[in-house]
Amino acid sequence: MRGTGGQQEPEAAGPEGAAGLETALAHAEAACAARGAQLTELRRQVLRLVLEAEQPVGAYALLDRLKAERPGAAPPTVYRALDFLLEQGLIHKVERLNAFVGCADAGQHGEGRVGGEHEHHHHPHQFLICRVCGATVELTDRGVAEAIAAAASRAGFTAVRATVEIEGTCARCAAAA
Numbered sequence: 001m002r003g004t005g006g007q008q009e010p011e012a013a014g015p016e017g018a019a020g021l022e023t024a025l026a027h028a029e030a031a032c033a034a035r036g037a038q039l040t041e042l043r044r045q046v047l048r049l050v051l052e053a054e055q056p057v058g059a060y061a062l063l064d065r066l067k068a069e070r071p072g073a074a075p076p077t078v079y080r081a082l083d084f085l086l087e088q089g090l091i092h093k094v095e096r097l098n099a100f101v102g103c104a105d106a107g108q109h110g111e112g113r114v115g116g117e118h119e120h121h122h123h124p125h126q127f128l129i130c131r132v133c134g135a136t137v138e139l140t141d142r143g144v145a146e147a148i149a150a151a152a153s154r155a156g157f158t159a160v161r162a163t164v165e166i167e168g169t170c171a172r173c174a175a176a177a
């Protein structure tokens, strides 16, 4: 459970067990419904595949896995579902890897948040990508987002979206080295 405010521990984007997965899917369905969008069975399947993956997963890997359940699935099937999930803020794209991860914050909306912040389904985030094991962790550091917006603003630029992907070595791999 996340605390209210303060520093948040980075969470791996991986699965949290079957119960956690079902909870995440239920939250996702509710979040979509609250916005008048429908998490159809297909979209739910694709979201589950993304959440189940240990690492960020590419569209074609998802398609392969989806075909186990839906033999007729084609690339547009997956891309349309991914677009929906991105639009709903349930997943993010890791540009560096051309792959998708579940939002570490999805399903937390409205829990322990203040003001209108739970209205956002797009939030500034950063990724830490381990070059050794590929582990990708999502950070939500407001200070980073604000610094980028301020720097852009000083250049007379209105920032709308920033992709912040930091490559390096995760704590586990650093300890093993």
Ligand SMILES: [Zn+2]
Binding pocket: 092, 102, 103, 104, 105, 106, 123, 125, 138
């Ligand atoms: Zn997120």
Ligand SMILES: [Zn+2]
Binding pocket: 130, 131, 132, 133, 134, 135, 169, 170, 171, 172, 173, 174
């Ligand atoms: Zn690592």
